[in-house]
Amino acid sequence: EAQVTQNPRYLITVTGKKLTVTCSQNMNHEYMSWYRQDPGLGLRQIYYSMNVEVTDKGDVPEGYKVSRKEKRNFPLILESPSPNQTSLYFCASSWTSGRVNEQFFGPGTRLTVL
């Protein structure tokens, strides 16, 4: 089954404790992206990657890191989480052929930073 998976789905942590949220897709997509969703706001892009070893900042990259060592994986790293990073996080992926960006989304990771 074609899908984007994220782990963990739920995470409660404390300020300053490094964490990684994994994202994996099995569709051989070149493009991958991370978003955060906050109440009353649209999805905001954190980072994106056009292909292996090619990453770039989105609209809200501060406090986050990513890597793209393999095509299927795009982990999101919070080196020193803070309470303002409490949010719902989505990973997405798509092909880059064509101009339409038909993104497939993962189920989301709900992060709480105390």
Place this chain on the structure above:
Amino acid sequence: GEDVEQSLFLSVREGDSSVINCTYTDSSSTYLYWYKQEPGAGLQLLTYIFSNMDMKQDQRLTVLLNKKDKHLSLRIADTQTGDSAIYFCAESLSFNDMRFGAGTRLTVKP
């Protein structure tokens, strides 16, 4: 404003039509999208429209685009309880630059 704007809530009766409205920001946006988010799930692409089109129909879904007013709408005919979800409008300024609205929560009452 500079945000993609949608009303936050819409409630309809089962069998009625639903119309979800969106105002986007950039007249040079190439594609406009509608995504659906069901409880506990990620976003799912419903449909999209290219900016040189006025209308697109796909089964029960009709998308209308008014470029002059930068207004996009999604009409769902014969709305069912399974259509209850949050619907997001998004504009694409370039392949990797997609701006989302805050989402409209559609509630369908039996």
